Amino acid sequence: GAVVSQHPSWVICKSGTSVKIECRSLDFQATTMFWYRQFPKQSLMLMATSNEGSKATYEQGVEKDKFLINHASLTLSTLTVTSAHPEDSSFYICSARDQQGAEEKLFFGSGTQLSVL
């Protein structure tokens, strides 16, 4: 089945530094990817929709200058948390849309736990 690889699985960084998270679709092309944030024991909250070759669409309340999204190829989207602070500590999950089959499918990465000290 289709696989989405998300890297790194976890990262610890100092406050003020930037962290990049990668999301790759391994066996299909994904013109659209999604980035979610999940706090402990809570649901997934959509942060932004990443579109290949164009600007990402951010959900209301998500700072686009804080969470930079780049979708430069059909198999890779990156989320960069700029000048990270402790309140950015969270679990980040990506998903990629596979529209090449008879029905559209969505596949999730394994997530990235970000801890900002």
Added chain:
Amino acid sequence: AQTVTQSQPEMSVQEAETVTLSCTYDTSESNYYLFWYKQPPSRQMILVIRQEAYKQQNATENRFSVNFQKAAKSFSLKISDSQLGDTAMYFCAFRRTASKLTFGTGTRLQVTL
């Protein structure tokens, strides 16, 4: 905007028993998709089952089945013959065609011996 409501924060079921998780949603769309996702302690999101709104027949996947009531906007998940490996968070989700997923708040299911 679409909303998805899961009114049961936590549920518990004994191994081999049956449990039903509730989900209701609100939309003005007529064509959409509904999903149940499982998130075990590994936190990997796993698709359990999906239902197309235009299909009247309830979807089934082995021990998992849904009761889809379109008029009532209800989409419950039934897990039969529960197994310890079914212990996880379960999220109900809604999506319009070629659009984003909206998740419910989740139900934590504990399967006990």
